[in-house]
Every structure is written in C-alpha cells, then in structure tokens.
Amino acid sequence: xxxxxxxxxxxKSIFDLALERGELEAVAESMAEIAATIxxxxxxxxxxxxxxxxxxxxxxxxxxIFTQSSALLTTFFEILTRKGRxxxxxxxxxxxxxxxxxxxxxxxxxxITAAPLDETLREAFKERVKQISGKAAVELHEKxxxxxxxxxVLSVAGKQVDDSIKTRLQELRKKLYTHN
Numbered sequence: 776x777x778x779x780x781x782x783x784x785x786x787k788s789i790f791d792l793a794l795e796r797g798e799l800e801a802v803a804e805s806m807a808e809i810a811a812t813i814x815x816x817x818x819x820x821x822x823x824x825x826x827x828x829x830x831x832x833x834x835x836x837x838x839x840i841f842t843q844s845s846a847l848l849t850t851f852f853e854i855l856t857r858k859g860r861x862x863x864x865x866x867x868x869x870x871x872x873x874x875x876x877x878x879x880x881x882x883x884x885x886x887i888t889a890a891p892l893d894e895t896l897r898e899a900f901k902e903r904v905k906q907i908s909g910k911a912a913v914e915l916h917e918k919x920x921x922x923x924x925x926x927x928v929l930s931v932a933g934k935q936v937d938d939s940i941k942t943r944l945q946e947l948r949k950k951l952y953t954h955n
Contacts, residue, residue, distance in 0.1 A: 779870070782863045786870035789851050794878075798847055803875045805844050810868035812840065824862035833861045882908035884931035885916045889923040889939075900929065908932045 793802035813820050822828055822836065834856040838849065855861045876883060884904040886892070892900070901913040908931055920928075926939035 778863050778866055781860060782866035782870045785851075785855065785860065785863065785867045786874055789847075789867070790871055790874045790878075793847060796847065798845060799875070799878075801845055802847060803871070805841065805848050806868045806871045806875075809841065810865060810872060813865035813868070820865060823864055830856040830859060830861065837861070837864075876914070880911040881914055882910035882912070882931060883914050883916070884908075884929065885918060886930075887918045887920050887923065887928040887939075889919070889921055889925050891919060892917055900927075903929065904931045907934060907936075 789802065789806075790799075793799045813823070819836075819840070823833055834852055837852045837856070838844075841848070841852075844852075852861075852864075855864060855867075875881075882904055884900070886900050897915065897917075901915055904913045904915065905911070922941060924940040924944070926941075926943070927936075928939055928942075929936040
C-alpha cells in the first residue's frame with residue numbers, strides 16, 4: 776500500500792477521533808507543528824523512516840520532541856510505532872491538514888510577487904482566492920521573487936494565474952522571434 780494511502784487512513788482516523796472528542800483545534804495545531812518539525816529536520820525524518828532504529832526508541836524521541844501533545848496524540852504515536860508506520864508521520868500530518876482545511880472550508884493559495892505585499896493587496900488576493908475556490912476562508916502563503924520584476928503569480932486549487940512582467944516579456948520575446 777502506498778505511503779499516501781496509509782497516511783490518509785491514519786489521518787482520517789485521528790481527524791474523526793479529534794472531531795468526536797472536541798479536540799480538533801488542539802490536534803490541528805499539534806499536527807501543523809509535527810509537519811513543520813519533520814519538514815525542517817531531515818535527521819528526524821530519516822530516523823522515523825529508518826528500519827534499523829527500533830520503534831520503542833522512535834516513540835521515545837517523538838514523546839520527547841512533542842511534549843506539549845495531547846493524550847490523544849501520544850496514544851496516536853504509540854499506535855503508529857506499534858504498527859511500524861512512524862515513517863509516515865509527516866505525511867499523516869499533511870493529510871490531516873488537508874482534511875482540516877476541507878472541513879473548515881479553507882483554501883490554500885500561494886502568491887509570488889516581486890516585493891512584499893501590503894495589507895490592502897493581501898486582502899485583495901484573499902478575496903480573489905475566495906472567488907476562484909468558492910471557499911469561505913483563505914490561507915495565503917506569500918513568496919517574494921525579484922526576478923518577476925512586477926506583477927504576481929497566484930496558485931490556488933490547481934489553477935495558476937500568472938500576471939507577472941517577467942512572463943509578459945517572455946511572451947513578447949517569443950512573438951518577436953517567431954514572426955521573423
């Protein structure tokens with residue numbers, strides 16, 4: 776079974792349980808922390824996926840790192856390690872986040888600009904994302920790329936709107952060279 780399918784099943788289980796117990800917000804916060812920690816720490820990711828290190832040691836490491844986790848998550852760590860699925864924890868956390876966003880009607884979008892956004896532009900992008908996605912809330916990830924020169928590239932719900940000067944110049948260059 777693929778890692779994504781395994782992770783999806785575990786994420787669905789912990790999501791449903793957290794929702795049932797009224798701990799969804801706390802578990803979502805912890806899962807975001809878990810995903811970020813694993814993404815930022817390659818050694819932790821390798822350790823969790825290593826077949827050489829036994830599950831007991833992996834469980835102890837998880838409990839030591841995520842000391843603020845709820846009893847529900849501690850039990851979840853125990854189940855994952857007992858089943859030998861601790862290597863999928865990062866993907867489980869990501870799949871959990873997807874379920875959470877779907878449940879809360881949150882759309883994830885990325886905007887790349889040549890310079891930092893001010894609050895007015897940020898709100899305008901959020902409104903645009905709401906129109907595109909049809910969702911009530913927006914989590915906007917901002918990235919700066921000076922090579923765009925100006926304009927923006929907006930990615931949301933598998934769609935991309937590229938209104939950057941860099942792209943316009945490239946298109947203009949293509950037209951000039953193909954008409955000669």
